[in-house]
Amino acid sequence: MITYNEAFDINHTFYRILLLLNKMEQDSVEYERIRIWDFYMAFPYEIENIRFGVKPEDRQIKKLFPKKYNPYRKIINPRKLFERMSPYQLSAFNKLASYGIIDKSFHSTGRINVIDRNKLKLILEDMDISLENRESNVLKILTTYFYNMDFYGNNGLKARTNLSEFKYDE
Template sequence: MITYNPAFDLYHCIFRMIHIIQRLDDNDCLEVDKIRIWDFYVLFPSKTYTIMIRRNEEELKSWRKRYINKTKNPYEYNGDNRKLFDRLRPYQMAALSSLVSYGIIDKKHFLNKEIMISNRALLNKFIEKTGALSQTESNTLSFMSLFSKSMSMLGIYGLKSRTNLMESKYDAG
């Protein structure tokens, strides 16, 4: 039996990435790894419930509970999140590299492991042609943006540690 999984489809990854980077303001930069983490949760919204949210962030918990369904897709991967995140890396990097080659993402920033939009008009044209995210995907992306756009990647309260998708044990910060 052949099954389709959007996680390992380069074109679907490009589709997700254009919607993710659309959330950036002009002249804003985000780390490539942060974009990759956001993409992981857009693919697997129910896994946002594995993110560590601190006690003083109750508003985020209630927002997540209200807008992101906790029930898993029955076909969703049930293994280790970190291994799955690592398996996605080649697809995510190829999608981002494609967006660099199209001139949507700035090449200098990309080589420094940052994402910055270089041509918003072209990005908007791509989005117009490809269509919108589903409501669940859009809600998940809004949650991730609200939760972590200005959050550091490093340290015990950094995004790497809170999501546990990347090694953070030896981070300074």
């Protein structure tokens, strides 16, 4: 049986990353952070498994994603799936760099720097995007709440999502 998973589609990955970069107010973000965001764009129901803090704003965000059991969307090993997405994400970033939307030095710097927002907006206009409410909510939360969250350390995004190694971070 042939099945389709948008997480392993280079064009859909390109589309998700375009949406993230467009929604992001800042022009720079860690490469690993945007990879984590992309994972949650591909699998938005996995946000319910993030370890949230005890601050009132953390609880408010957590309430938006209540845990609902659904055997058809259960991911056995999210970390392994996240790593399997890596080559598709890298290809999408290389494509963005070749279009001149992001800086080509992201490999060496570990940061995605948007250098041409006009091209980014033009490509998105050509795509004629209409997002569902859940998608737009996830997009907004990822690019605001999760942007302001520390990335490293025991309470950082890497630790809370458990998608990549965080124990040896500074």
